[in-house]
Amino acid sequence: xxxxxxxxxxxxxxxxxxxxxxxxxxxxxxxxxxxxxxxxxxxxxxxxxxxxxxxxxxxxxxxxxxxxxxxxxxxxxxxxxxxxxxxxxxxxxxxxxxxxxxxxxxxxxxxxxxxxxxxxxxxxxxxxxxxxxxxxxxxxxxxxxxxxxxxxxxxxxxxxxxxxxxxxxxxxxxxxxxxxxxxxxxxxxxxxxxxxxxxxxxxxxxxxxxxxxxxxxxxxxxxxxxxxxxx
Numbered sequence: 001x002x003x004x005x006x007x008x009x010x011x012x013x014x015x016x017x018x019x020x021x022x023x024x025x026x027x028x029x030x031x032x033x034x035x036x037x038x039x040x041x042x043x044x045x046x047x048x049x050x051x052x053x054x055x056x057x058x059x060x061x062x063x064x065x066x067x068x069x070x071x072x073x074x075x076x077x078x079x080x081x082x083x084x085x086x087x088x089x090x091x092x093x094x095x096x097x098x099x100x101x102x103x104x105x106x107x108x109x110x111x112x113x114x115x116x117x118x119x120x121x122x123x124x125x126x127x128x129x130x131x132x133x134x135x136x137x138x139x140x141x142x143x144x145x146x147x148x149x150x151x152x153x154x155x156x157x158x159x160x161x162x163x164x165x166x167x168x169x170x171x172x173x174x175x176x177x178x179x180x181x182x183x184x185x186x187x188x189x190x191x192x193x194x195x196x197x198x199x200x201x202x203x204x205x206x207x208x209x210x211x212x213x214x215x216x217x218x219x220x221x222x223x224x225x226x227x228x229x230x231x
């Protein structure tokens with residue numbers, strides 16, 4: 001099996017090497033992204049559970065400190081909202097702040113994943129280029145060959161040239177599959193952020209977020225202190 005693969009690789013010509021380099025880079029990117037996204041999924045769930053508990057207990061100052069110290073994507077997004085809450089801002093401002101936090105962390109989640117689709121296209125094109133150049137060389141060699149050997153030489157040369165296309169496709173297809181899987185994993189994490197944001201907003205609205213009606217109710221001009229404030 002190994003001997004067959006080695007012979008197949010050697011018979012493909014020069015372009016097998018750049019395709020192999022593209023494949024190796026793609027595998028490294030895929031492993032790094034898979035490990036990173038898996039770690040983010042676990043740490044985000046842990047931080048959401050912790051912050052949810054603190055907010056439910058009205059320990060908003062402790063929640064803000066935890067979010068700032070943690071530095072995970074989930075903590076960063078919720079921390080943006082808690083900072084607005086600390087300034088006595090309303091639900092809409094807190095929601096906008098968490099959306100801003102989500103936009104701030106999304107590039108970290110999507111980073112380098114798109115490279116896999118690009119590398120797959122490069123591998124395919126390199127395979128086709130290797131085949132075209134191989135065929136050009138084959139026809140050039142056949143033109144000067146003995147007429148009795150032309151058919152045999154041409155079929156051999158075409159077989160070797162097609163190896164590059166085959167190897168390019170063998171590299172590109174797994175990269176595209178992995179790209180799709182990682183993109184799905186990223187979308188699941190982003191969806192979990194949106195769900196967490198709604199849960200936190202609803203939790204904060206239960207007495208933590210300043211109400212517009214509370215300000216109107218103070219005809220004397222005194223500001224009502226919101227329950228569970230960070231002060």
